[in-house]
Amino acid sequence: MDKIEKLKLDKTNELFAEAKSLIPGGVLGIRRPYNFVEGEFPVFFDEGKGSHVKDVDGNEYIDYLCAYGPIIIGYREEEIDQAVINQIQDKGFCFSLTQKYQNELARKINELVPCAEMSLFVTTGSDATSTAIRLARSYTGKTKILRCGYHGWHDWCVEVKGGVPEKLYEDVQGFPYNDLESLELMLKGNGDDTAAVIITPLGHPLADDISEPEPGYLEGVKELARKYGAVLIFDEIRTGFRVSLGGAQKYYGVTPDLAVFGKAMANGYPIGCVTGKAEIMKEGEKNVFISSTFFPNSLSYVAALKTIEVMERDNILGQIWEKGEWFISRVRELCDKYGTGAQISGIPPMMFITFKKDPDKIYKEKRTDFYTQLIRRGIFLQPYHHGYICARHSQEDLEKTIQAIEEAMQYLVEKYGK
Template identity: 40%
Template structure:
């Protein structure tokens, strides 16, 4: 029987001193069923995490993407510990910085040069600044989520606090819709086209090549935001998978198995502007601990067959979930999208149930069955076919309860605690 007493006590304390009691929105207690889920992690081992109440879960969140080889990895630990005994951030650069920059130039198709920063948001912002300086233009066309900085979040629904003057400079375009992109390129003097290259079920045949051709035809710089896709689908990200090389690309999340580091990579003529007045600089940009972790992580990701194995497990999971949707006739309520290596569920309302009722039944049941997951699964090198089976067994139970809730038109007696209550919600129908 799971208990979350220690998590709840810590949550009560943290809520008094830190908004949402989590430093990343999507890790907040509000994304789980209140009282019936862990909030605080004690330690991790491979693909498992242990919470502060001693509960064990298979972790399919992987810290929202950063954990690529698994928690407490001996080789990553060894590299980190070796560097801890020397220095973390120093007054001069570490040799690791040279090695890592060379390595990224070897594995990332567009990388003639790289610049290290800390978060994915820093990397996308650096890319946009480089593109604006290069083109002498201000307008950005974006497609996807590109981080918390004003130029991008200002063009999203969550734009509170961003000046109107900044908001006007970024315009969204629709994924897999070339006509929409071309219209916007015609209507504005565009500095940069930035997109997450892999969204929903991936790009249509030839789409990314066409985006590149259009961006260049209208004088804009093409940026792939590979903060999620980089190191997750392949070492060289979507650019490697689809054989399309942008002018610039941003990387983060999966670079260092959980250590904080990100990078903007791309053409020399763009990156070289940093030597000539384009400001991309931060105190912790050269943090050597993350660089040691990144080099050790990449060494493991580079091993032949690493991504084939992830893909194989992903296929078992994605196909298994599709079968279960059919088994419980839930096509109107649950869907799965994404490429097998990184796919996820979406929930819809039905009758008097809204999508959060359905999502709550899913979340509660997955946790009860020892699976920590948000909606999308991330896979690390530590997940096995046995873990995939446990994920599918838990999903089977969750879907049978969703079927029951839909049939009864109620979650009464099915939901045993609070409902999930995301900070940013879709319209509740």
């Protein structure tokens, strides 16, 4: 195979060196270089359009990370951006009082999401999950939380505990996905003090394979939550407006008490949503304080309304499922053909290429080499986070990506053998 050269990243490296003197770590959290392949991936993007992005050195990529999930249609969608521009120019968006668009968006959520009776809007997914937990504790009068999934960076659930006193998360316990027995043991152990069970309805653990719910699993979780008097919360930050317009709860046919949404809801504009049973949501009237200077800003409401309009009108999710099914099937064929230990998991709108673990941990080297080969070929996928299909991924994009994946697997065979 012809050797493919490392990308020219002079400007990104220069900016990153400067950033480290200005910002802790240069860039925050999951965007730091060690979460990719250091020295091979860019650190700074310059622009994006449709399914493509360019870095500050002018390298262009087909992007499958989609801004970690918010880009459901494509970058710089003119119809959505124009609705926002019109709002800025014609009406404004930051006021002492709320504009009407919150009502319009809440009505739309009620139409689409099975559990939705009342909704409230925040700015981020972490805002949404933390609000849902506060509502559940207030409604039940209980303390303990059982969790399965990511849920954000706030004190009660953040994975890295630096700066967080133990007292702020000592009543929060994690349970494994697709394991009803473990969940019931924890519920029993808590007696009558579990306020909420919060779970991602599709299992997408950090840096690991995506798992669909086994038959009866989500139904079992719901029954156990009811049995022990806990509020069932579906964390649909990633699955909402991507698996279906009604979320994974509609796709899998299991309705929770509360659900949280974000990411794809507004095609890149910052928004989070908590929705669910009115009797629980009404805790936010007086008993639970929920307020922010920027929660009522209407630009994200307008973007969400236009995004949902376009998704309904143009059958965006139907397009994404069709493209994703083709893509996953082709990648699976390549995994079987080359026998490198690569495997693909997930569902058509969101998938993850990982490597089977081995005792000598060669899989880590293969993973680094594989994703290095992809980025050098202009394919932006992340080695520790699943990817997404957006509406603007063209057939040409998909075919070019499959070719790059095949060449990366050929490289692995040459280097490591089968």
